[in-house]
Amino acid sequence: MKIKLARTGGFCMGVRRAVEIVLDAANTRKGPLYTFGPIIHNPQIINLLEKKGVSVLTDPAAAEQGTVIIRAHGVPPDVKDSLKQMGLNVVDATCPRVIRVQTIIRKYALKGYHAIIVGDHNHPEVMGLLGYAEGRGLIINRPEDIPALPDFERAVVVAQTTQNSRVFSEITREISTRFPHYSIFNTICDSTSKRQLEIRDMAKEVDAIIVVGGYSSGNTKRLAQIGKNTGVPTFHIERDSELDPSLLEGRNTIGITGGASTPTWVIGKVFRTIENLSDSRAKGFISALHKTKRALLLSNLYISVGAGCLTFACALLLDIAPTLSTSLMAALYVFSMHMLNRFTNKEAKQYNDPDRAAFDEKYRPALLVMTVCSGAAGLIMAYFLGIKPFLILLMMSIMGMLYNLKLLPGETRIFGRFQKIREIPGSKTILIAAAWGTVTVILPALAAPTKIETSVLFVFLWTSLLVFVRSAIFDIVDTQGDRIVGQETLPIVLGEKRTLRLLKFLLVILIIAIPAGYRFDLISYFGYPMLVCIFYMGGNLTVYERNWMFPGFRFEFLVETVFLLSGIIAAGWLLLIG
Ligand code: SF4
Structure with missing residues (x-):
């Protein structure tokens, strides 16, 4: 069995940066340490941070004095200000690419523009972006939402950074036909679009795709959906223990990818499980070779x-x-x-x-x-x-x-x-x-x-x-x-x-x-x-x-x-x- 690993799978730059900021702070912390909301949508990381004494802050009023880290998704500006006013030491781990979208919305909002955000309602990044629109922001997430859009005199259209690139293209095509005077910015992060492009390409070469990542991670769910849409059997799992070997029975090439919030070691465990499965299915000389190699390495x-x-x-x-x-x-x-x-x-x-x-x-x-x-x-x-x-x-x-x-x-x-x-x-x-x-x-x-x-x-x-x-x-x-x-x-x-x-x-x-x-x-x-x-x-x-x-x-x-x-x-x- 061949394993094809997506080059783009796993932590994106923004998530890696945020997780590293939290881990470094946890390893050197002197007082209470919080993340404002879960740092990423991944249960393994959340459990790990809990063990390291990092609490998830949902109600700022409940925080003792200490440090609060803002996650890669960012927050509305008033939330950041109120955390500071409460005397908390605020460390901003907002992804620089999300900051770029916030900056676009703020710049145009100050000129009186409305902001149309193509994204998921209630997604933390989208809620954060909305906070920069000076009360003139609204969210859409499918082409069917367009007929209900008011005809604004001036508006700017942006995307949640992890939005499906095809959905965004469809929406913006429709918007530019109906409202040609709107300014459109494709703010989908290239890490997301590359990941989505790669799974589509991967589907042409594999017999099954495993998408690894949290069940509540929007971008991982989207990735699994794209995989399924290609027609190749696609399985979304959160961890290696959920991998059902019978699903891979008779398949020659397996593709593995992971969402932007999936740690490398979680993808690594899935990779190793499939690698071991592949080695155990090998026969004769090849099987003996794999087993010897493994024993020699494990035993030092x-x-x-x-x-x-x-x-x-x-x-x-x-x-x-x-x-x-x-x-x-x-x-x-x-x-x-x-x-x-x-x-x-x-x-x-x-x-x-x-x-x-x-x-x-x-x-x-x-x-x-x-x-x-x-x-x-x-x-x-x-x-x-x-x-x-x-x-x-x-x-x-x-x-x-x-x-x-x-x-x-x-x-x-x-x-x-x-x-x-x-x-x-x-x-x-x-x-x-x-x-x-x-x-x-x-x-x-x-x-x-x-x-x-x-x-x-x-x-x-x-x-x-x-x-x-x-x-x-x-x-x-x-x-x-x-x-x-x-x-x-x-x-x-x-x-x-x-x-x-x-x-x-x-x-x-x-x-x-x-x-x-x-x-x-x-x-x-x-x-x-x-x-x-x-x-x-x-x-x-x-x-x-x-x-x-x-x-x-x-x-x-x-x-x-x-x-x-x-x-x-x-x-x-x-x-x-x-
Ligand atoms: S997907 Fe892109 S924008 Fe979003 S956190 Fe990752 S690098 Fe930043």
Whole structure:
């Protein structure tokens, strides 16, 4: 079964911005925090915010002093003023595109125009827009409403940003025939029109469409209706547990999309459910392949083998003899630390990677034993490699254990902000990269009869940067879950676009470093074949950026394969040069 994921599905810019404003405020809040009405029409987000102590304010008189956040839909100006007059700290998260419509209505209202809003009666955005019309606004939502329209001397026509583009076209065509002097502004947000266009296009290539989103979300309902109108079986569900596998029986290609208020992780759960269903329906070799791939990723064995392979490749870069013991030590350390991180950072995993969270819960005792044993075995191996590798690995293991733990008692904070190392912005990506660089380059070099010199530091930096790119790709994928739990990863600090730009820049540095390193005798000639890994990583970035693959198991497998690839290249190199 093929899965086709809509590029436009999920949070639109305005909703993402509003949710991020609320989550950031919730993670740093000092007093009561409210959203004025539900921040979006999505029950999962509302429940989540409730758990984080964010209340939905429906009656401003009931609010204690505190902060109130205005949602992406916006509010009438008098409501905003009265909230301020009540002494509340008002944070306006109105979408900039809704603000544009408000501005148009206000500008024309001040010139005496009437405002005709094409939208849903009682929709919060429409109610907010109406407030800017100086009492001269009215709402219509179908062509049949036009004959009843008064013939105004001057009027401006605008649309609710999530209005059906075809309905708006029909209405405005009719209006411009009857009232050619009216000024018409198509204020449908392109995020909505692109989403609607995509579902129509998608319908030509799929056998069924799943629309994910809240049942009370107008734009999601509209999307499901457009899907149904195409004639392709379309199912509107709110969450993965509502997916009925029998509905997908005998279908070859399934399309998935989501409303503007559907979180990525909710769409992700639906995607993974269908991906698992597809894998379970596969037969023979393909089925075995999917199951093995899943088990290797869930158990962290794949990434551990990858660490061993990278250690092997780094030895060739340094021109020292690769040994099984250094590769094994790296694999054991990486296994135990990544496992430990999963156990101490369960909350984010539930949003970012629910399958892995469920796997950890199911096999918790066995995985805990494996974590402790592999950590201890790694240390024993380091001890036999020398006292320096042992002490460094011991220190790194202690750091790894402390990473998710409170360092100081009570509410004491380092620099007045941080209680845990993980709370330092970007720390996760940087520390993982440095730990991998140490265990795959520095420790094997210390164990070899070679001095720690510039070439070792050079390869350490090169390897750490490669691992940094790999970890940052997963950070980008996990942004929503990390933001929910208040973890400031690189993409949260820099934003997704800037992080992607940074990663591309680092890949260029990694490429340039190879000939430069060889030229200055810092790495062996083996650096050139290792360029394949950099181009491979660049390919993964492209896959993510162009949305060619949803970040499920298949994408994770693709990214993690870079380290295995380095081992395969190293083995091939050794065979080649004898
Ligand atoms: S649909 Fe468009 S206008 Fe509405 S909140 Fe999203 S980005 Fe803003």
